[in-house]
Amino acid sequence: MDENQSAFSRRSALKGAGAAAVLAGTAVTMPNVSAPSARAVPPPPGRARGREVAIFGGGMSGLAAAQELIERGFRVTVYEPSYLGGKAFSHDVPGTARGGRLALPGEHGFRFFPGCYQHVPDTMERIPVAGGGNVRDRHLINVETAVIAFDDAGYAPTTAPTSLIGFADHAPAIMSLDNLRNALTTGLRFIVDVPPHELAYFVTRELIIATSCEERRLGQWEKQSWMQFVKANGKSPAYQRYLVGALTRALVAAKSHTASARTIGQIGLALATSATGLIGQYGTDLVSGGVDRILNAPTSHAWINPWVRYLRGRGVQFVMNEAVADFSVSGGRISGARLASGATVTADWYIASMPIDRLKPLLTPSLVNADPSLAGIRRLQDDWMVGIQYFLSRRTDLPPSHIAALGTPWALTGLFQARPWNVDFAKTYGDGRVRDCLSIDISEWEKPGILYGKPAKRCTKREIAAEVWAQMKRAMNSGGKPVLRDEEMVTWSLDPGITWSPQIENATPLMVNTAGSYQHRPQAYTKIPNFFIGGDHVRTNIDLATMEGANEAGRRAANAILAAADSPAAAAPVFPLWELPMLDPIKAEDRNRYRAGLPHFLDF
CATH class of the missing domain: 3.50.50.60 (FAD/NAD(P)-binding domain)
Incomplete structure (x- = not known):
């Protein structure tokens, strides 16, 4: 049957x-x-x-x-x-519109649409937009490179392509002397800090997830934290800090010592699988990319507002x-x-x-x-992850990239918006002084920062803004050429869901x-x-x-x-997370082993 x-x-x-x-x-x-x-x-x-x-x-x-x-x-x-849209809602920064321009765009946090997402793009495709087309085709775009930065001496931020088209379109930046030197410096340091056998062990642990049956994932790996599953204790500091901790925080905003190994392992597998281009349902490939996507405008403008208009047109009643x-x-x-x-x-x-x-x-x-x-x-349980935007007087030289500032105390990730949005910020937003926006997600609110020695939950609004900027500067400016400069910051905007009355509160926590x-x-x-x-x-x-x-x-x-x-x-x-069919026989054998009370054959 x-x-x-x-x-x-x-x-x-x-x-x-x-x-x-x-x-x-x-x-x-x-x-x-x-x-x-x-x-x-x-x-x-x-x-x-x-x-x-x-x-x-x-x-x-x-x-x-x-x-x-x-x-x-x-x-x-x-x-x-x-407001409609929930955590995907974006807002106008109050009092910033001048001379017929739009207000500066604020967000709960920058939007990230991995290649393994299927339901959201499907919904977008069914939302019409003014002038023809739909939200997905008009506003969902590929991010063609990634910037990896480390909060540690000896590492340098490196720009890497996420597809062959990304490499072709941004070859001058990727192949520049500065970036090649940064990549070599960082690569050599990483090899020294994370021994090859530990790196191989980490890959093996992900292979265990990939070849585990659903019963073992639910019955065994669900009950372990990610840190327990990858056996971080006893490994090198860099293994614990970067491979286990920072990577988990950067990709899924989860804490490795509490997050479910099943959840982290499965989403890591989905992200890696979509990057290979081997799963047709994801619509990604190594040539044109699609592994990392964003909207080309503020979320509410590009997506939420057209969605609400469409639903109202179909007869949905909204009681605000x-x-x-x-x-x-x-x-x-x-x-x-x-x-x-x-x-x-x-x-x-x-x-x-x-x-x-x-x-x-x-x-x-x-x-x-x-x-x-x-x-x-x-x-x-829930946790905090909210965004802050820094509005800058200079447009960045970096290619359109997501930034993973690995190891920063507050687990920061970011995105410069002007280039991927293909917009002249000075003509479109604010008072004409702003030419770019660095949108940053703050994922860790309970660890001390580098300026005040306090966790974010004990800081004032201005202290949070200063602390995040300092941490990003330390990670991004370590390659010799400064990316972030104090004199270029025009203003900033913290997610309005964070309030002080008088103690800090967050109106939009995230389930973990x-x-x-x-x-x-x-x-x-x-x-x-x-x-x-x-x-x-x-x-x-x-x-x-x-x-x-x-x-x-x-x-x-x-x-x-x-x-x-x-x-x-x-x-x-309703779509599954697609996995490679070639692994099905191994999963079937693992099902037999699990039912017999035996460990996974790679679990040693």
């Missing part, structure tokens, strides 16, 4: 939300834990049920669910307490400045939702599509009694995939027949707190409603 037939037989035996389970999970050999399936089962013929959907939260997951449902004939209302305060449960179902304003919302289907810090207070005894598995959400947390993460469906969950904390194939995970979760919630409502509409596509 194939997966679709098996899932269909299960669905025919279940009721309500249980029917939706076949759209979001496939059982594996771990009790009470299921892994998401990429396939969706067409619902059997049946009478149409209610089609009124209330979505609480207008972030990535809520908007994705709204799109899938409105395109399938449901009536959708989205309730949002602040309204947050849900409580869900009423009666007879095992949601009978209504009370808003913070005191109004009551009634619908046929309810989706709680909000971050875990806002979902946890809603987990009342009546809600958890109706579905005890929801109590696990309280055990999920800690070791063992998968069992506590909810499915998109619940045991409450008309209650569903969206957000990047939902179990998804991408298995990482990202806009891609949130988008996938929104689709899963929509599919669960389609199933529960016996809708004849086709399910929204």
Whole structure:
């Protein structure tokens, strides 16, 4: 019996939300834990049920669910307490527009679309833009080089191509004497600091993930931290700092000593696989690239605003400045939702599509009694990762590049925006003085900095701005030619989600995939027949707190409603993380070994 037939037989035996389970999970050999399936089962013929959907939260997951449902004939209302787009929202820096120009563009953090993302580009392709075309084709572009910098003496920042076209387009910068000298200096130092046998060992650990069966990934590697899995203890300081710690922070904003080895290993495998160009579904290749993509304008301008216009045009209703305060449960179902304003919302289907810090207070005894598995959400953890933008009077000489400042105390990554956006900043934004923007993500808020000896969570706004600038200068200016110069900074803007009242607070924390947390993460469906969950904390194939995970979760919630409502509409596509088919026989053998209680054959 194939997966679709098996899932269909299960669905025919279940009721309500249980029917939706076949759209979001496939059982594996771990009790009470299921892994998401990429396939969706067409619902059997049946009478149409209610089609009124209330979505609480207008972030990535809520908007994705709204799109899938409105395109399938449901009536959708989205309730949002602040702004649409969630963490993908970008904002105007207040008071910076002059002379008919736009305000300086601020972001929660720069947007990064790896080649393994599939749901977000698929959504973008279905959003029309003014003048013709769609968001993906008009605004999603390849970043053709990368800058690797190290926060350590003896290393120098190096620009490397991410594709053959990237090399051809930016050969003068890549092959310049300065960059070649930096690459040689850094390469020799890295070989000295990280012994070859440790580097080989690190690669072997990733191969273990690649050839492990799903049961072992969930049953063994999920329970270990990434640092435990790669056996960092006893290795060289550079192995621990760069290969294990800094690389993890730079790529997925996770802490190696707490992050799930399964999550980090799988996303690392997906990033590496997409870079090879061997997986056609990723649409990447070594010639034209696509491994690293960004938007060519501020996120809200390029993506969120056209998306909202499209959804409104299709009939989605948006109720702004309204947050849900409580869900009423009666007879095992949601009978209504009370808003913070005191109004009551009634619908046929309810989706709680909000971050875990806002979902946890809603987990009342009546809600958890109706579905005890929801109590696990309280055990999920979040962390801080927000952005700061530095507006500069000189346009950078670097090719369009993402910058990984490995080893910086606050785990900084960045992007100069003028060149990849192909925009004249001075004519477009601000008062005419700004010619470039360095957008930086701050991923570590609990380690001391280099200026004040304090973690970011104990700094003032100005101290954070000064500290991040100092750390980036130390990493980027170590190659002899200064990239960042104090006199060129015009102004800066920290994510407005960070506030002091009087202590520092963050309105937009990010869920983190800690070791063992998968069992506590909810499915998109619940045991409450008309209650569903969206957000990047939902179990998804991408298995990482990202806009891609949130988008996938929104689709899963929509599919669960389609199933529960016996809708004849086709399910929204849900994509797996593609892996090389040639590894399937090794995974099958590992499944036999795991069931027999034996270790992975490379695990020594």
